[in-house]
Amino acid sequence: xxxxxxxxxxxxxxxxxxxxxxxxxxxxxxxxxxxxxxxxxxxxxxxxxxxxxxxxxxxxxxxxxxxxxxxxxxxxxxxxxxxxxxxxxxxxxxxxxxxxxxxxxxxxxxxxxxxxxxxxxxxxxxxxxxxxxxxxxxxxxxxxxxxxxxxxxxxxxxxxxxxxxxxxxxxxxxxxxxxxxxxxxxxxxxxxxxxxxxxxxxxxxxxxxxxxxxxxxxxxxxxxxxxxxxxxxxxxxxxxxxxxxxxxxxxx
Numbered sequence: 001x002x003x004x005x006x007x008x009x010x011x012x013x014x015x016x017x018x019x020x021x022x023x024x025x026x027x028x029x030x031x032x033x034x035x036x037x038x039x040x041x042x043x044x045x046x047x048x049x050x051x052x053x054x055x056x057x058x059x060x061x062x063x064x065x066x067x068x069x070x071x072x073x074x075x076x077x078x079x080x081x082x083x084x085x086x087x088x089x090x091x092x093x094x095x096x097x098x099x100x101x102x103x104x105x106x107x108x109x110x111x112x113x114x115x116x117x118x119x120x121x122x123x124x125x126x127x128x129x130x131x132x133x134x135x136x137x138x139x140x141x142x143x144x145x146x147x148x149x150x151x152x153x154x155x156x157x158x159x160x161x162x163x164x165x166x167x168x169x170x171x172x173x174x175x176x177x178x179x180x181x182x183x184x185x186x187x188x189x190x191x192x193x194x195x196x197x198x199x200x201x202x203x204x205x206x207x208x209x210x211x212x213x214x215x216x217x218x219x220x221x222x223x224x225x226x227x228x229x230x231x232x233x234x235x236x237x238x239x240x241x242x243x244x245x246x247x248x249x250x251x252x
Contacts, residue, residue: 006223017215025211032204033082037196038064038071039089039189047192051085051200070128070149076193077154082208083200087193091128092185096176099123099144100160104172111170118144123176125163127151135167146174153190159183 032053038061039049052061065071070091099122102115118137123144126133136145150164159178165171178186 010219013219014216017219018212020215021212024214025208032207033084035083035085035200036061037085037087037193039087039192040064040068041090042185042188047188049192049196051196070126070130072128072148073150074189074193075150075152075154076190079197081197081201083197083204085193085197085200087189089127089189091126091130094125094127094182094185095179096123096125096146096182097179098177099174100177101175102172103175104170105164108170108172111172115170115172115174118174123174125165125176127163129166135165137167148174151186153186153193161186 034054035051036054037049037051039047041048050064065088068090071088072091074087074089076087098120099118102112102118104111104115117139121142121144123146125146125148127148129147129149133147135147146163146165147167148163148165152162155161160175161178162173162175165174
């Protein structure tokens with residue numbers, strides 16, 4: 001096979017080999033899209049978080065969760081990245097300068113008027129609920145205690161967040177404006193999330209593109225091996241390249 005024939009063979013095989021790599025990547029790398037991130041606390045100036053995939057969701061994940069009595073789920077705005085990252089953070093204390101709005105969950109709509117009385121008040125918020133802890137609201141007091149197990153980072157306004165909380169006879173969403181101290185803490189979680197997400201996205205596409213090209217690379221390696229073997233055999237049989245060329249011309 002001469003160089004022109006080999007080039008045509010490469011062009012013919014390129015699409016099938018890429019397609020085979022694409023199928024393989026979708027088959028074997030599918031589970032790597034979904035990851036978890038557990039943030040245990042602040043180490044130095046940033047959140048100390050550990051991550052893993054749901055394929056290794058086992059002893060390591062459970063050992064971290066069991067270290068602390070309460071965790072809360074953090075939801076971030078929708079994104080179109082290939083990977084998904086679920087974030088849970090160990091219990092934190094947050095402060096709200098003001099409760100902006102309330103929305104009772106389905107089945108608790110009759111508590112809407114009661115919950116609305118919290119609007120305009122300050123709040124001490126336990127993000128992460130220990131056992132049967134519940135929110136406490138006393139009309140005569142200016143501050144509310146909230147027990148919440150979910151926090152949404154999908155805020156359209158600065159320092160405004162939504163938490164899912166439960167109290168005596170009610171469950172619902174509380175929208176609040178975070179204090180400056182709490183905002184700093186929540187920004188740390190947010191920064192760590194996007195750092196981890198970008199890292200996972202980069203690694204995902206490196207793995208995916210490598211999988212797409214694996215059969216092309218194997219074909220090129222195999223071609224090189226065949227070429228080297230053929231060249232070695234011809235050298236042993238005929239000696240120098242000049243003799244090989246002379247023999248090839250004589251055989252035509």
